[in-house]
Amino acid sequence: MLTDILTILFVGGLLCWLIPGWSRWIATLAVGLDLVLAISRWWPSAHTAMTGKWIVEEQYAWMPSMGASIHLAVDGFSLLMIVLTLLIGLLGVWISWHDQAIAEKRGFFHFHLLWLIGGITGVFMAMDLLLFYFFWELMLIPMFFLISIWGGEQRKKASIKFFLFTQLSGLFMLIAILALYILHGQQTGQYSFDYAVLLGTSLSPSLAGWLLAGFLLAFLVKLPAFPFHSWLPDAYTQSPIAGAALLAGLMSKTAAYGMLRFALPLFPQAVHAFAPWMIALGVIGILYGAKLAYAQTDLKRLIAFSSFSHMGFIVLGIFSLQELAYDGVILEMVAHAISISGLFFLVGMLRQRIQQTNLDAMGGFWEYMPRMGGIAMVFVLASLGLPGLGNFIAEFLILAGAYQAHVGWTVLASLGLIAGMIYSLVILQKVFHGKTRQALPGADIKPLEFLVMACLVVVIFWLGFFPQRVVQAVDPVVKQLKQISLQELPAQQAHQVFAQSSISTNI
Amino acid sequence: MWHQQVIPALFPQIILSVAAVVCMLLIAVKRNHAVVHLFTLLSLLLALGSLGRIPGVMGVDGLFVVDGLGVFMTGLILITAFFIGIFSYPYFSQSVLEREEYYILLLLATLGASLMVISNHFISFFLSLEILSVSLYGMIAYTKTSTVATEAGVKYLMLAAVSSAILLFGIGLMYVATGQLGLSGIGRQAVYTPTSGWFTAGLGLVLAGLGFKLALVPFHLWTPDVYSGAPAPTSAFVATISKGSVFVFLWRLFDSIGRDERMVIIFVVIAVASMLIGNWLALKQQNLKRLLAYSSIAHLGYLIVAFVAAGDRGLDAAIFYLVAYFISMLGAFGLISYLTESGKEKLLLQDYTGLFWQRPALAILLSLIMLSLAGIPLTAGFIGKFYVLLAGVYSAQWLLVMVLILSSVIGLFYYLRVVVQLFSRPDHAVYFPRSPYAISTGMAFLVLFILLIWLGIAPGNLITQIQQVVHLARG
Numbered sequence: 013m014l015t016d017i018l019t020i021l022f023v024g025g026l027l028c029w030l031i032p033g034w035s036r037w038i039a040t041l042a043v044g045l046d047l048v049l050a051i052s053r054w055w056p057s058a059h060t061a062m063t064g065k066w067i068v069e070e071q072y073a074w075m076p077s078m079g080a081s082i083h084l085a086v087d088g089f090s091l092l093m094i095v096l097t098l099l100i101g102l103l104g105v106w107i108s109w110h111d112q113a114i115a116e117k118r119g120f121f122h123f124h125l126l127w128l129i130g131g132i133t134g135v136f137m138a139m140d141l142l143l144f145y146f147f148w149e150l151m152l153i154p155m156f157f158l159i160s161i162w163g164g165e166q167r168k169k170a171s172i173k174f175f176l177f178t179q180l181s182g183l184f185m186l187i188a189i190l191a192l193y194i195l196h197g198q199q200t201g202q203y204s205f206d207y208a209v210l211l212g213t214s215l216s217p218s219l220a221g222w223l224l225a226g227f228l229l230a231f232l233v234k235l236p237a238f239p240f241h242s243w244l245p246d247a248y249t250q251s252p253i254a255g256a257a258l259l260a261g262l263m264s265k266t267a268a269y270g271m272l273r274f275a276l277p278l279f280p281q282a283v284h285a286f287a288p289w290m291i292a293l294g295v296i297g298i299l300y301g302a303k304l305a306y307a308q309t310d311l312k313r314l315i316a317f318s319s320f321s322h323m324g325f326i327v328l329g330i331f332s333l334q335e336l337a338y339d340g341v342i343l344e345m346v347a348h349a350i351s352i353s354g355l356f357f358l359v360g361m362l363r364q365r366i367q368q369t370n371l372d373a374m375g376g377f378w379e380y381m382p383r384m385g386g387i388a389m390v391f392v393l394a395s396l397g398l399p400g401l402g403n404f405i406a407e408f409l410i411l412a413g414a415y416q417a418h419v420g421w422t423v424l425a426s427l428g429l430i431a432g433m434i435y436s437l438v439i440l441q442k443v444f445h446g447k448t449r450q451a452l453p454g455a456d457i458k459p460l461e462f463l464v465m466a467c468l469v470v471v472i473f474w475l476g477f478f479p480q481r482v483v484q485a486v487d488p489v490v491k492q493l494k495q496i497s498l499q500e501l502p503a504q505q506a507h508q509v510f511a512q513s514s515i516s517t518n519i
Numbered sequence: 520m521w522h523q524q525v526i527p528a529l530f531p532q533i534i535l536s537v538a539a540v541v542c543m544l545l546i547a548v549k550r551n552h553a554v555v556h557l558f559t560l561l562s563l564l565l566a567l568g569s570l571g572r573i574p575g576v577m578g579v580d581g582l583f584v585v586d587g588l589g590v591f592m593t594g595l596i597l598i599t600a601f602f603i604g605i606f607s608y609p610y611f612s613q614s615v616l617e618r619e620e621y622y623i624l625l626l627l628a629t630l631g632a633s634l635m636v637i638s639n640h641f642i643s644f645f646l647s648l649e650i651l652s653v654s655l656y657g658m659i660a661y662t663k664t665s666t667v668a669t670e671a672g673v674k675y676l677m678l679a680a681v682s683s684a685i686l687l688f689g690i691g692l693m694y695v696a697t698g699q700l701g702l703s704g705i706g707r708q709a710v711y712t713p714t715s716g717w718f719t720a721g722l723g724l725v726l727a728g729l730g731f732k733l734a735l736v737p738f739h740l741w742t743p744d745v746y747s748g749a750p751a752p753t754s755a756f757v758a759t760i761s762k763g764s765v766f767v768f769l770w771r772l773f774d775s776i777g778r779d780e781r782m783v784i785i786f787v788v789i790a791v792a793s794m795l796i797g798n799w800l801a802l803k804q805q806n807l808k809r810l811l812a813y814s815s816i817a818h819l820g821y822l823i824v825a826f827v828a829a830g831d832r833g834l835d836a837a838i839f840y841l842v843a844y845f846i847s848m849l850g851a852f853g854l855i856s857y858l859t860e861s862g863k864e865k866l867l868l869q870d871y872t873g874l875f876w877q878r879p880a881l882a883i884l885l886s887l888i889m890l891s892l893a894g895i896p897l898t899a900g901f902i903g904k905f906y907v908l909l910a911g912v913y914s915a916q917w918l919l920v921m922v923l924i925l926s927s928v929i930g931l932f933y934y935l936r937v938v939v940q941l942f943s944r945p946d947h948a949v950y951f952p953r954s955p956y957a958i959s960t961g962m963a964f965l966v967l968f969i970l971l972i973w974l975g976i977a978p979g980n981l982i983t984q985i986q987q988v989v990h991l992a993r994g
Binding site: 073074075076077078120142145146149150152153156157160161171172176179180181184185186190191193194215296 | 715895896897901909911912920925927930935936938939979983986
């Protein structure tokens with residue numbers, strides 16, 4: 013079933029390219045079919061707590077002489093992320109159905125979109141480290157083309173910058189993977205990239221610190237976390253809407269997923285040494301991102317920086333190494349993906365109407381688009397963490413978990429909630445309230461757009477009221493991660509790692 | 520030892536020699552471009568077909584050794600020459616000059632290269648090198664009405680002659696120190712006289728000579744001029760076959776004399792310099808052929824990383840890397856030849872603006888080639904880079920590994936610049952010619968395209984194949 017999902021996406025993408033006239037329908041069909049496939053596996057098992065390790069597992073030979081195989085597997089966590097990817101992918105196809113910006117070479121656009129979705133889905137499935145890296149990089153190529161062909165004015169610069177940042181950081185992860193592979197091979201004689209095989213590799217603390225640094229570099233850049241975010245505003249604002257939603261909503265989540273799935277379980281002891289530094293980065297990211305978001309005059313940039321600020325919560329949650337916080341992080345991954353996609357879709361709809369995204373050109377739109385304003389309010393409120401919507405539960409759990417680990421940083425992080433409230437309300441105020449800048453009769457939301465936004469609204473309410481469904485689905489993963497946080501080090505050893513890691517993080 | 524089995528082992532080289540003579544006779548009888556072209560392709564195929572019946576490692580009078588490595592590389596060279604032959608036809612059809620002799624030179628150069636990869640002796644190496652180089656002088660300056668081509672030819676002639684002289688001097692000194700010219704003999708003697716001044720000086724000179732042929736920093740200055748001045752099919756030859764075959768000899772040489780500490784340091788310095796300087800200088804290039812020239816300097820630097828890593832892993836990595844690099848470079852220069860319009864090559868990057876909107880298939884192939892050169896997944900180049908990195912990490916060459924990563928990101932920048940150029944919307948109407956000889960070239964592009972993707976996704980077969988070759992090479 014996992015290979016089917018990938019095959020449908022990749023073949024669907026090729027078909028879109030070959031039959032450009034029908035590309036929207038083909039894309040809808042391919043992603044929709046996959047969504048049905050994925051949900052069909054998830055739905056029955058979501059009600060019962062999942063005990064087995066993997067729900068579905070598939071393995072094929074790839075490079076047998078190297079010990080690399082096509083090993084795909086999903087548990088509740090990955091399946092959740094896959095369903096999310098496909099959902100947002102599908103809505104992305106629909107929201108850009110009439111988008112003039114991509115009218116040229118539309119088939120090629122959908123080809124890239126489907127391959128992007130395929131790459132992201134692959135990341136969530138891969139259980140072989142080389143395959144993981146392969147999909148990790150595979151995501152970049154379609155994203156690069158989406159930005160550089162259908163992007164905004166600054167698309168060349170934005171696409172190259174995006175590619176360079178993520179590629180460089182990814183290469184450090186590749187080195188870490190190779191080193192781990194060789195070390196494990198030298199210790200046991202078994203050369204393999206398989207996740208399950210490499211999981212128990214015993215490493216000296218300093219070496220583990222270096223390898224973890226390699227992985228984290230890739231993840232922190234992709235997330236992005238402070239101070240690796242300089243590619244973010246360009247890439248987010250220049251990419252076409254469906255691309256931006258996937259970039260902010262899901263590609264960033266692949267980094268969080270990578271940390272939870274690979275970085276923490278592979279280097280449990282080194283993680284403890286890194287945690288204080290990472291928490292600091294997370295909290296700085298929350299506050300700095302919020303400040304930057306508030307200072308923007310462009311709606312798309314504002315939303316981009318708000319996303320950056322929210323990523324700080326994810327870093328904070330992951331590295332507080334608490335069970336509650338893990339639940340919170342996973343909920344945040346889902347809730348943020350939904351709310352940020354909603355906001356980007358909103359920007360897309362506005363841009364189709366007024367041909368720009370500058371906040372100064374907006375104002376008083378409520379008069380002409382009351383329904384869109386109402387929907388916008390839902391996402392703005394979700395983004396600022398109103399109880400009853402998904403993000404609230406997530407951020408609350410993260411802060412509650414982090415509080416057990418580091419009181420001081422958590423207090424600072426909670427200030428981020430207030431800052432978030434300010435910049436989120438600015439969106440609503442500047443776009444929909446205030447003086448009317450231009451008359452836009454008949455510009456209210458169209459049926460297809462309404463359908464897209466309604467889907468997202470339903471999901472975000474569902475998350476707010478029934479977070480337990482998600483928490484249950486990811487329970488085995490959280491339990492496994494909890495084991496890691498219990499593995500404390502002897503004090504002296506920890507000190508060594510600490511000294512080492514402080515060097516590594518400075519690279 | 521000279522016995523019956525030697526002849527079949529040398530069939531490809533024999534066929535190439537005969538083909539060159541027959542080709543000359545064909546031209547003497549009647550000039551016909553198509554006939555000569557087809558004959559060349561057929562004889563290359565015939566030589567390729569005569570490979571593969573080799574019973575194992577076979578020495579030929581201490582001059583040659585036909586082992587797995589040699590056979591594999593001969594095959595690679597023949598296939599590459601075949602592609603270059605295909606690309607040459609539309610390219611030279613537009614030229615008003617006598618075009619037929621080009622194919623004699625192509626066959627001879629291929630003969631030289633295929634002899635070099637089985638050379639096991641300085642004499643056989645030097646002779647094959649001269650066959651290769653002298654044919655290349657002609658191939659580079661072949662469009663003799665073009666001043667840049669002539670200039671490139673003369674430059675190559677001067678530098679190749681000087682580097683040959685340096686090489687010869689080095690060989691002489693090594694002979695003084697060891698009394699041997701065969702690689703295995705030198706290897707035996709090198710154990711006893713590791714620190715002899717003559718030997719070291721000789722080795723240094725040989726290294727400089729080989730460095731010239733491989734265009735490694737600091738012996739790289741000729742590369743951009745020659746690449747951009749030469750006809751595109753010739754540039755492809757210089758970038759691929761000529762370098763690959765010298766690299767194999769370099770490998771054989773150091774396999775027999777051993778890589779001692781000092782040598783490793785020298786190679787580390789050369790590799791670091793080539794990777795960084797090659798990529799750095801490519802950054803500012805506006806000329807696609809010069810860009811490829813600098814990029815090839817960097818790629819040879821990556822190969823030297825595998826060379827320093829040594830061992831079976833290093834050799835596996837180097838061979839795979841060569842295959843990926845050959846495919847990419849062939850495709851790139853093939854495209855340049857194909858888009859040549861009435862003898863005028865499209866050199867500048869801006870000439871390629873908007874290629875995607877006119878000829879999407881070509882633009883996608885060129886993008887894929889650029890991504891492969893940059894080592895991005897889905898392409899053969901990625902597996903190649905991955906393999907080299909693996910070899911580097913395995914032998915704990917951290918400096919090289921880190922420089923490789925940094926420089927490949929520098930490299931990525933200019934490869935992406937090319938890609939972005941292809942996809943940007945042109946300001947004015949652009950026109951890309953449709954060559955009348957598109958079928959064979961189109962097929963060749965298709966094959967390269969499939970190979971690039973295939974080796975990028977499922978390299979398992981080739982890797983296994985190469986590993987077997989390496990084992991055969993070690994007896």
